Amino acid sequence: MNELRKYLIPGLLLCGLFAGCTSQPGSSEQSAEQNAENKKPKIALIMKSLANDFFSSMAKGAETHQQARSDEYDLVVNGIKDERDLSRQVALVEEMVSSGVDAIVIAPADSKALVPALRRAREAGVVVINIDNKLDAEILQAEKISIPFVGPDNQAGAKKVGDYLASQLKTGDEVIVLEGIRTSFNGTQRRLGFEAAMKAADIKIADSQSAQWEMSMANTLASSMLSEHPNAKAILAANDSMALGALAAVRNSGKAGEVLIVGFDNIPAVQQAIKEGQILATADQHGGELAVFGIEHALRLIANPNAKVEDRETPVDLVTAEVLK
Missing domain, CATH: 3.40.50.2300 (Response regulator)
Structure with missing residues (x-):
């Protein structure tokens, strides 16, 4: 009897051990599947x-x-x-x-x-x-x-802004444009929208340069462009940061209230400037x-x-x- 127990008990222990091992992969796979299903993107x-x-x-x-x-x-x-x-x-x-x-x-x-x-x-x-x-x-x-x-139709949005500006100007008036980065699709589309609106209203674009979306660069460029084109009646900026730079340039040149400004983006600072009559309009792409x-x-x-x-x-x-x- 002792001899039988000598061989039987280790065998049962080994059987239990291997049984436990064979049950673990199943539960592990099931757990992995559950984790994959529950994983948030x-x-x-x-x-x-x-x-x-x-x-x-x-x-x-x-x-x-x-x-x-x-x-x-x-x-x-x-x-x-x-x-x-x-x-x-x-x-x-x-x-x-x-x-x-x-x-x-x-x-x-x-x-x-x-x-x-x-x-x-x-x-x-x-x-x-x-x-x-x-x-x-x-x-x-x-x-x-x-x-x-x-995203939005940037050309259509810019044309809406340009059309509204044109309604405040006269045929033959001169305007200047502050473009975004020229290798950016939205910058190109906004420029085309502005151009289409000005052409439809028979308003001349006296100058168009890229300020690369940047406020400080827009300020410098707008100051130079206003000096070179003193008859310009408006500035069309392809985003609101550049519109704010243009606003500073208009103030520094002593032309506040004489040169209209439009932008694109509807940022809070430009909303406030519109309410105060310092900027004419912008486009909201939400x-x-x-x-x-x-x-x-x-x-x-x-x-x-x-x-x-x-x-x-x-x-x-x-x-x-x-x-x-």
């Missing part, structure tokens, strides 16, 4: 300069949306120091891919330079949504990728909602990877003193 929002109130508003809108839906997704918000810091924005794309995000929603600082980095993100399995500044169609085709654009539109589009594509990739046009509205009353 992580979305990276990559913007341009956070020093610009427009992008600060965009960030706040995205953060508010995520807080209300914190059980659905996680959010990482990034920005660059100024509109021209392309290398840093490329680096941010690469960092977000390395960190394992499921989607990138990006307002590219340049319509062409960011495309190769975004192609690599797509190849890594990351969903990419383009907002605010549309990526260049030819470069996308050359890189053999399709990235949906979620920056606080724009990133949210992109995030929601990304969540749809994460949930359904085989969904058709489509652009989505978002609203852009004229803002005047009458609107702000």
